[in-house]
Amino acid sequence: MELKDMRVLVVDDEKDFLEMTVKRMKKKNIECDGVTSGYDAIEKIKKENFDVVLLDVKMPGMDGVETLKEIKRLKPLVEAIMLTGHASVESGIEGMKLGAFDYLMKPMELDKIIEKIQDAYNKKALHEEKIVQAQIRKDLARPF
Amino acid sequence: MQKDKAYYSRLKKKFSYALIFIALVPLFLISWSTSRFYQNTSIQNTTNVLSNAVENRKQVITFFLEQQKERLDELMRLYSYEQLRDQSVLERIFSAISPGSFVDLGLIDAEGKHISYVGPYRHQLLDKTFEKTPWFHEVMINGSYTSDIFLGFRNVPHFIVAVADPLRKWVLRATINSEFFYGLVRNLQTGDAGDAFIVNRQGEFQTPSRFGGNSLPIEGRHLLAHHEGTNVRLVDNFIYVSSWLKGGEWLLVIKAEAKGAYSTFQKARNLHFLAFLIASLVIITSSFLIVRYMVDKIEESDREKAIFDSQMLQVEKMASLGIMAAGLAHEVNNPLQLITDQADWIRELLDEEDPATVRNIDEYRKSAEKIKKHVSRASSVTHRLLGFSRKMETQKGAVNVNKLVEEVVPFVTNEAAVNEITINQHFQEDIPLIMTDSAQLQQVFLNLLKNSMDAIGKKGAIDITTRANNQNVIITFADSGPGIKKEVMDKIFDPFFTTKEPGKGTGLGLSISYHILQTLGGKIEVGNRKEGGAAFTLTLPIITKSTPR
Numbered sequence: 301m302e303l304k305d306m307r308v309l310v311v312d313d314e315k316d317f318l319e320m321t322v323k324r325m326k327k328k329n330i331e332c333d334g335v336t337s338g339y340d341a342i343e344k345i346k347k348e349n350f351d352v353v354l355l356d357v358k359m360p361g362m363d364g365v366e367t368l369k370e371i372k373r374l375k376p377l378v379e380a381i382m383l384t385g386h387a388s389v390e391s392g393i394e395g396m397k398l399g400a401f402d403y404l405m406k407p408m409e410l411d412k413i414i415e416k417i418q419d420a421y422n423k424k425a426l427h428e429e430k431i432v433q434a435q436i437r438k439d440l441a442r443p444f
Numbered sequence: 445m446q447k448d449k450a451y452y453s454r455l456k457k458k459f460s461y462a463l464i465f466i467a468l469v470p471l472f473l474i475s476w477s478t479s480r481f482y483q484n485t486s487i488q489n490t491t492n493v494l495s496n497a498v499e500n501r502k503q504v505i506t507f508f509l510e511q512q513k514e515r516l517d518e519l520m521r522l523y524s525y526e527q528l529r530d531q532s533v534l535e536r537i538f539s540a541i542s543p544g545s546f547v548d549l550g551l552i553d554a555e556g557k558h559i560s561y562v563g564p565y566r567h568q569l570l571d572k573t574f575e576k577t578p579w580f581h582e583v584m585i586n587g588s589y590t591s592d593i594f595l596g597f598r599n600v601p602h603f604i605v606a607v608a609d610p611l612r613k614w615v616l617r618a619t620i621n622s623e624f625f626y627g628l629v630r631n632l633q634t635g636d637a638g639d640a641f642i643v644n645r646q647g648e649f650q651t652p653s654r655f656g657g658n659s660l661p662i663e664g665r666h667l668l669a670h671h672e673g674t675n676v677r678l679v680d681n682f683i684y685v686s687s688w689l690k691g692g693e694w695l696l697v698i699k700a701e702a703k704g705a706y707s708t709f710q711k712a713r714n715l716h717f718l719a720f721l722i723a724s725l726v727i728i729t730s731s732f733l734i735v736r737y738m739v740d741k742i743e744e745s746d747r748e749k750a751i752f753d754s755q756m757l758q759v760e761k762m763a764s765l766g767i768m769a770a771g772l773a774h775e776v777n778n779p780l781q782l783i784t785d786q787a788d789w790i791r792e793l794l795d796e797e798d799p800a801t802v803r804n805i806d807e808y809r810k811s812a813e814k815i816k817k818h819v820s821r822a823s824s825v826t827h828r829l830l831g832f833s834r835k836m837e838t839q840k841g842a843v844n845v846n847k848l849v850e851e852v853v854p855f856v857t858n859e860a861a862v863n864e865i866t867i868n869q870h871f872q873e874d875i876p877l878i879m880t881d882s883a884q885l886q887q888v889f890l891n892l893l894k895n896s897m898d899a900i901g902k903k904g905a906i907d908i909t910t911r912a913n914n915q916n917v918i919i920t921f922a923d924s925g926p927g928i929k930k931e932v933m934d935k936i937f938d939p940f941f942t943t944k945e946p947g948k949g950t951g952l953g954l955s956i957s958y959h960i961l962q963t964l965g966g967k968i969e970v971g972n973r974k975e976g977g978a979a980f981t982l983t984l985p986i987i988t989k990s991t992p993r
Contacts (some may be wrong), residue, residue: 314778320785324792358774385777407781407823411789 306421308351309369310334310343312356312383319356327377338362342370350378352420354413357384357395357403367436372399377427379420383408408424456739463731468724475720479713486709487683494685494698495674497632502530502689502696503627505642509590509605510688512545516607516616517588525551527616527907531561538562539858547602547619551938554613556580563619579907583608583615590690593622608791626651636725637682639699643668650694667697678702760963773826780819780826810834827940828952842877843885845910845917845984852889853908856897863902867893878917879987884960888968892921892954892980898944899925899978913993916966917986927972936970 308330312318318334325332333350335341339362341353353371357364368380382395383405392403401420404413450738519528519537528551538549547820548563556575562568574580583589583606593603602624606617609877629651633641639655646670655661660668666679667686677684686697774864799805853867859868896906904924911918928936935941937958942951961968966984973979 314782316777316782317785320782320789323786323790327792385774385781405827406777407784407819409784 306330306351306417307418308352308354309331309341309344309350310354311336311338311359311364312335314356321410321413324416328408328414330414336362338364338367338370341367342374343376345371345378349375351424352401352417353378353380354417355380355382355400365398368395368398368400377424377431379424379430381413381416382415391423449822450741455736455742458482459735459739460731463735464728467727467731467779471727475716479716482502482716485676486712489576490700490702491683491939493675493684494683494700495676496672497694498685498687499627500696501632502687504695505696505936506689507626508545508625512605512618512620513588513590513607515546516540516605516618520607520609520616525609528614528616531560531562536563539881544623545621548623550617552580552615553616554584554615559614577640579604580615584612585620587612592648592693605927621729629696634700636697636700637870638696642694642696644694644896644959667695704887721816748877769829776826780823784816784819787819793968825952828956840881843880843882844875844877845885845919846871846873846875848882849887849889849908849910849919852893853888855890858891860906863897863900865897865900865903866905868905868907870907872911874985875917876912878984880964880984881968884964885984888921888957888982889921889956895953895980896921896923896925896978899923901925904977912986916983919982919984920975921982924977924979927976928978930968933970937968 308325310318310321310325312321312334313336315336317335317406321331322332322334333344333348335344338359341355342362344350345353351408355364355368355371359367362370364382364384369381371378371380376399379401380395380399382392382400383406384403385406395403402416404416445836462587523533523537528537534549536553538546547568548561550561550563550566550569551559552574554561555963556573556577558569558574561569566599579591580588587610589604589606590605602619602622604617604619606615608615610973616748629640631643633654634640637654639654641655642650643653644650647665649655649657651658651661655664657955666677667684670688670692671686672683674687677686681702683700683702684697685700686695688695791809792800794805794808794812797805802808849869849871853869857867864910893906900906900923906924907920907922909920909922920930932943938951938952939955940951941955958968961982961984964984965987966982969981969983971979971981
């Protein structure tokens, strides 16, 4: 699995964090984009393809959980990692129930975040591969 | 608010006085009014008795005097002047009516000369002429006369009754036995100071009186005022009852000691006073007892309320602090994230620099490291703070606290061994299972163990005891440390309160433990052991089923 194939979207209302994360991930050759709200994230995902979304739970307007629901509705295969300054188990669990890959607690070192993103991407890739193989099997089974 | 002993003794005093006052005032009023009533009735009774006696005796005396006159009238009707002037006839008549109240009997003609006489004073009286005496004058005008008592010619106190014939030609005169007459009055004298007598209008005694002398002394003169019927007077503790008789010439007086009249009343009053005294004593004693009981109850409930209030205060404090702490942690975590990111960024950029051109590159690197280190220190605080806001309803399960303790102890055995601290476990073998959050409880156990070890320092023992009663499982962590100072006891569960050196403890361990126990429906209490050292007691309810919250 190549990291450089991966596309990551960072969603956080904290601009400094957003810019820094995007900047540093790009420096690590991760294709990466950032938006500051849930609405922007939805718009972006509608137009472009992302593999993993790093999603802040607590945002003004549309919060992380709502955004996650919408993303999963639009593109079920996109993996999301919830990021929270508030280690409430229930918001993490709620995120997981809604299909988030995992949740992380601030402050978290970027390297660890990237590790998680990578795990999420691997899962997604595996998932997609299974879908492809299933498609192939389905195609092969189809009588010509 | 803490109320001291003085407050309750003041309260006792106030209540007692009020109660006694309320009870005694009506009692006193009733006593006083009945006493007054008795007194009045008693005097009324006495005066009634005396008035009756006076009235009665007045009738007797009047009748007696009338009777004497009647007898003379009768003689006058039965015998003629000629018959009576015969000394032998008069003697026969006198002996026929004697012995009676008559001392002597005499016949006097219109000139006042004694014609005939029977009696002991024959020699003194016969030949005496009465023409000039006032009584003779009177009898010649009115037809009859009853005298006051006087010495007369014979020099012995006596009084006479005289009757003249309708033509005023002759007069029958008799002397009345004064002793006989005295007897009618004397037996009215009652008590030591009582008196009964008859005086005439001039105040001369007609019968002997305890006043002594021949006439009423000055202090008794007021009695002589004219009045109709029976008069009652109260003078200087004496009751005087008087009535005029003999056509207003004589006054019958009964004098009785008012005190004597009161004697029945006084007996009643003494009894009354005794009853009042006993009732008062009963009231006072029972007031004090009731008030003491009541105030003790109030004190007890105040004390319970104070304890309850302080517990409630602690609960509220912890709850609001929990919310605040969680909010604070959240707000601080975001900037911490940025700081750590920036430090990482600097470090990464420094890696790309040429060490030769950047003079202080090592210092920059070190500085970035320090920033990261202290951010991680700060985040360890905020992460623990977040423990306040955790909810754990999903994580409850059946827990054997003995097993849980056994699981936790190995975490600290190394550190304990280094510091020569022994950990003793005293378990109740058949301890009931409780529905609770094992992970949270483990955290509490660990906090308490670490606290105990910090308190002991080097060399000592920690005793962990588990036991159960009907409702609760009780776990005690006791250490051989210095114990907890009294002034610290109230603050020990407050967040950020620590007695440890700066940097060594966050001051959150006990606070979070308190919070966890609260959430689990139990409680944590702290105290000092008699043998020294602190003891933390955890009480957890035995609930067999997980109740939805």
